[in-house]
Amino acid sequence: MKMLVNGSNCHTQLQVPPGAESIKCAICLAVTRLTYPTTTARPPQSAAYSQLVQPSYRPSQPSPYNHAPLGPPPSAHGRKKAVIVGISYKSSKNEQKGCINDAKCMKYLLINKFRFPEASIIMLTEEEADPYKIPTKQNIRMALYWLVQGCQQGDSLFFHYSGHGSRRRNYNGDEADGYDECLCPLDYKTSGLIVDDEINATIVRPLPHGVKLHAIIDSCYSGTVLDLPYLCRMSRSGQYVWEDHRPRSGIWKGSNGGEAISISGCDDDQTSADTTALSKIASTGAMTFSFVRNEAIEHGNASTYGTLLNSMRNAIRSATSDKMGGSVVTSLVLLLTGGNLAGGLNQEPQLTACQPFDVYAKPFIL
Structure with missing residues (x-):
């Protein structure tokens, strides 16, 4: 399963490289810092980010491809x-x-x-x-x-x-x-x-x-x-x-x-x-x-x-x-x-x- 995280600013879903501590959005340029559970050792890579990563397929969607992520409404019509x-x-x-x-x-x-x-x-x-x-x-x-x-x-x-x-x-x-x-x-x-x-x-x-x-x-x-x-x-x-x-x-x-x-x-x-x-x-x-x-x-x-x-x-x-x-x-x-x-x-x-x-x-x- 792909490791995805919502960007901290525009909420675009970003694919997380293995072992990354942070990731930068190409659209809004905001840096999203990744955190791990503070319990014992860092979990294996395949199980990492379990609390903050969403699967690339959500059963509620009609297809396995994500639509545009939610974000703030535009400020004006006719863009x-x-x-x-x-x-x-x-x-x-x-x-x-x-x-x-x-x-x-x-x-x-x-x-x-x-x-x-x-x-x-x-x-x-x-x-x-x-x-x-x-x-x-x-x-x-x-x-x-x-x-x-x-x-x-x-x-x-x-x-x-x-x-x-x-x-x-x-x-x-x-x-x-x-x-x-x-x-x-x-x-x-x-x-x-x-x-x-x-x-x-x-x-x-x-x-x-x-x-x-x-x-x-x-x-x-x-x-x-x-x-x-x-x-x-x-x-x-x-x-x-x-x-x-x-x-x-x-x-x-x-x-x-x-x-x-x-x-x-x-x-x-x-x-x-x-x-x-x-x-x-x-x-x-x-x-x-x-x-x-x-x-x-x-x-x-x-x-x-x-x-x-x-x-x-x-x-x-x-x-x-x-x-x-x-x-x-x-x-x-x-x-x-x-x-x-x-x-x-x-x-x-x-x-x-x-x-x-x-x-x-x-x-x-x-």
Whole structure:
């Protein structure tokens, strides 16, 4: 059983390293000191913290994944909060050239286009000086807990991930294709993957009425990585139907009344490109760049989900024929990043949601 303790300030659940005397929260930076029973000798490590550690699974919860821990209510309605993750896997055989570039461009867009306060954005990349902002599995989990903690009507939440994705065989029958979609944190080889079931339970199911969550996931096999109940299947001509992906088991994968919408880099059986084919000057995720380009210089907040999705798909399709460009967003990429290697494109961004809607009538607004 994992050893967890509630942080002394924000009450985020923290995983306790063996033998630790204290632990620091990456969200509020408060230090929680650990105490042992004052009886005889310190108990064996496997039995330590019995009075202050909660098990990672509480039977009263509908799933084995903890929701955001309780915390003080926000001081005002209408907040905007974001978690941005960019992982390069530097010096490994799986190194990605454009993921940190994606994260920088997305942060710039959120602050300057959508008026997200910089203090309300948690940035997780290998370039961060704070060790708690390195995109390890535990740090990503804690950031996602923070994202939904205390959310209430009027809040707009945003999650962007650029990095490797994977999938693994599903055994509980809640996947139409038989596979769970996963994100690969920096330490995935030692700590494991972050599975779609956990992502759904952490940032989708807790959402109350009036809260809006958008996720932009630029990774392989990411079509249904938030495990949302409905997928918008769109043809090249722009016609679409909503596919019902609710599990046959009856497990609810939607929210607690809030709105959750995900745009992913590709379908569940496709890969996402890390390429210079779109920006012409630096490696970026094809999907992230097409999203930033659309929101920066084409339609912005006036676009609907349908026009946004079509625009992103058309941009990716046309990249190999050298039709992409756009001096404004290209200058942005040049300002924030450097140039790297190109890659091939074979992907179609996907749209999933808690509930079906008219994609050509509903405006895309963060």
